Amino acid sequence: MQLSVEGVTRVFGRTTAVDRVTFAVDGPAMIGIIGRSGAGKSTLLRMMNRLTDATSGRLLFDGQDVLTLTGPARRAWQARCAMIFQQFNLVPRMDVVSNVLHGTLNRRATLPALLNWYPRSDIHRAIDILDRLGIALQATSRVESLSGGQQQRVAIARALMQDPRVILADEPIASLDPMNAQVVMDTLRRIQQEDGRLVIANLHTLDTARRYCDRVIGMRDGRVVFDGTPDLLTTDAARAIYGAGADFSEAATSTAIEALDAPSLAPAPTRA
Amino acid sequence: MTDTTSDLVRIRSAYLRLVARRRQAGALATLAFVAAMAAGFRLADLGNSGPFLRGLLHLGDFPAEILAEASRKAALIPGLLWHDLPALVETLNIAAAATLAGSLCGGALSLLASPGLAPWPRLVPVVRRVLDLCRALPDIVVALVLVFVMGGGPVPAAIAIALHTTGALGKLFSEVNENADRRPVEGLASVGATWAQGMLFGVLPQVMPNWLSYILLRFEINIRASAILGFVGAGGIGYELRNAISWGLGQYDAAAAVFLLLILTIVAVDQLSSALRNRLAKGV
Numbered sequence: 001m002q003l004s005v006e007g008v009t010r011v012f013g014r015t016t017a018v019d020r021v022t023f024a025v026d027g028p029a030m031i032g033i034i035g036r037s038g039a040g041k042s043t044l045l046r047m048m049n050r051l052t053d054a055t056s057g058r059l060l061f062d063g064q065d066v067l068t069l070t071g072p073a074r075r076a077w078q079a080r081c082a083m084i085f086q087q088f089n090l091v092p093r094m095d096v097v098s099n100v101l102h103g104t105l106n107r108r109a110t111l112p113a114l115l116n117w118y119p120r121s122d123i124h125r126a127i128d129i130l131d132r133l134g135i136a137l138q139a140t141s142r143v144e145s146l147s148g149g150q151q152q153r154v155a156i157a158r159a160l161m162q163d164p165r166v167i168l169a170d171e172p173i174a175s176l177d178p179m180n181a182q183v184v185m186d187t188l189r190r191i192q193q194e195d196g197r198l199v200i201a202n203l204h205t206l207d208t209a210r211r212y213c214d215r216v217i218g219m220r221d222g223r224v225v226f227d228g229t230p231d232l233l234t235t236d237a238a239r240a241i242y243g244a245g246a247d248f249s250e251a252a253t254s255t256a257i258e259a260l261d262a263p264s265l266a267p268a269p270t271r272a
Numbered sequence: 273m274t275d276t277t278s279d280l281v282r283i284r285s286a287y288l289r290l291v292a293r294r295r296q297a298g299a300l301a302t303l304a305f306v307a308a309m310a311a312g313f314r315l316a317d318l319g320n321s322g323p324f325l326r327g328l329l330h331l332g333d334f335p336a337e338i339l340a341e342a343s344r345k346a347a348l349i350p351g352l353l354w355h356d357l358p359a360l361v362e363t364l365n366i367a368a369a370a371t372l373a374g375s376l377c378g379g380a381l382s383l384l385a386s387p388g389l390a391p392w393p394r395l396v397p398v399v400r401r402v403l404d405l406c407r408a409l410p411d412i413v414v415a416l417v418l419v420f421v422m423g424g425g426p427v428p429a430a431i432a433i434a435l436h437t438t439g440a441l442g443k444l445f446s447e448v449n450e451n452a453d454r455r456p457v458e459g460l461a462s463v464g465a466t467w468a469q470g471m472l473f474g475v476l477p478q479v480m481p482n483w484l485s486y487i488l489l490r491f492e493i494n495i496r497a498s499a500i501l502g503f504v505g506a507g508g509i510g511y512e513l514r515n516a517i518s519w520g521l522g523q524y525d526a527a528a529a530v531f532l533l534l535i536l537t538i539v540a541v542d543q544l545s546s547a548l549r550n551r552l553a554k555g556v
Binding site (some may be wrong): 095097115116118120123124127128131136137140 | 280283284286290291294302
């Protein structure tokens with residue numbers, strides 16, 4: 001598995017949201033993208049999934065430029081490159097298993113799916129995935145009756161149902177409390193390691209990136225300003241990424257439970 | 273992750289039962305739909321003067337005749353457009369007056385018909401039946417009766433359309449009202465406001481964007497309705513259309529001009545109303 005991002009750029013009007021981003025990934029890994037709000041992290045992930053079109057650049061996956069795909073080829077790429085959203089983006093009024101089965105829509109005809117005509121093997125697989133993520137007991141509930149952490153795990157189950165090579169996670173824990181955030185991040189890390197998938201996650205806290213990722217990419221104003229292993233991510237490097245002054249304190253942006261022991265919990269000095 | 277594998281088996285079979293029930297319901301609905309379509313098609317085909325499929329081939333004949341004649345006399349059409357303009361203004365006036373009157377009556381009645389907001393809860397079903405009645409009477413029948421009583425002209429048409437608008441908007445408005453938050457109304461009641469004040473200052477600001485969107489849609493519908501009512505002697509562009517489109521008069525160029533005006537008007541109103549609705553949605 002080889003992913004190579006070459007000078008990918010997105011311009012909205014007069015602002016350049018993503019500016020010639022270039023990096024390459026060789027084989028399965030957990031990659032965290034950090035940066036303050038508006039740094040272009042979401043736009044970059046959305047371009048990878050082809051929810052947003054790129055203005056220029058190439059994105060090669062195993063030698064194929066996915067940015068030029070159209071129609072069925074584009075949708076087939078989307079099926080191989082699952083996306084997890086901050087607000088879960090599930091269908092709230094449908095039951096959990098149906099939401100997970102939506103992960104197969106790219107392979108299924110519309111009419112049978114409309115009539116609930118999924119193959120029994122798919123239904124069994126969906127419930128097995130839910131069981132693996134620890135939410136099988138909720139299988140028949142409506143998604144809207146679940147907690148945020150459970151909903152995000154349903155979203156991960158939908159992604160796994162696609163059996164994707166790549167999983168993109170756009171701020172997967174930003175609307176969750178610390179306990180649920182940890183469960184979701186542990187889950188993402190687990191499916192990355194056990195299944196050998198490539199996971200790229202936008203994160204907005206440094207400690208999450210340090211704790212879970214093999215590699216961290218820092219973005220500022222649409223450009224890559226840091227790319228390396230988490231141990232290279234010093235406080236100076238973090239200041240450069242967030243454009244913060246000497247008053248920058250990492251503990252203030254932390255949502256980890258251990259951070260409660262840290263001295264300062266002042267409201268976000270990242271000036272997001 | 274579940275305690276035992278038997279749990280998993282239980283969950284699987286529970287979900288499969290749920291799916292089986294849904295599939296059954298879906299299959300029954302599909303069957304009923306297909307049966308109704310097949311039976312209806314046969315029945316309708318028997319009632320036709322000729323077989324449906326052969327008739328389908330002639331669907332375009334009349335429009336083609338109109339277009340052919342209109343294109344032969346294309347040079348006359350700008351003049352005809354100018355000639356029909358006053359009639360169009362009359363039609364628009366009928367539609368606008370009816371929409372305005374209908375929205376005011378419908379709005380007031382909708383507040384009386386919304387459980388939880390209505391000052392006399394026992395009258396809610398009564399008001400709802402009144403709204404049903406307004407919708408049930410076809411506007412063309414009301415217009416015919418009024419034309420008979422009052423004589424031809426725009427007023428009977430406006431009354432007929434306003435009546436139907438009241439019924440339709442009253443129902444739609446009251447559904448919007450039911451989703452309105454009661455807390456602002458309670459807040460206003462706590463300062464000693466009357467029921468009407470509570471509605472005006474507590475409910476209307478919440479429901480207005482939705483109401484306006486329905487009013488604009490209704491205005492479009494009413495333009496077409498008032499054009500049709502011209503056929504029964506209510507004046508406006510419908511009257512011109514009836515005169516022009518009658519078979520064998522050789523006035524299809526005039527008919528084409530009327531259609532052109534109607535289409536342009538509907539497009540213009542649609543553009544206007546979506547611009548208005550966008551502004552409302554953004555909260556400007």
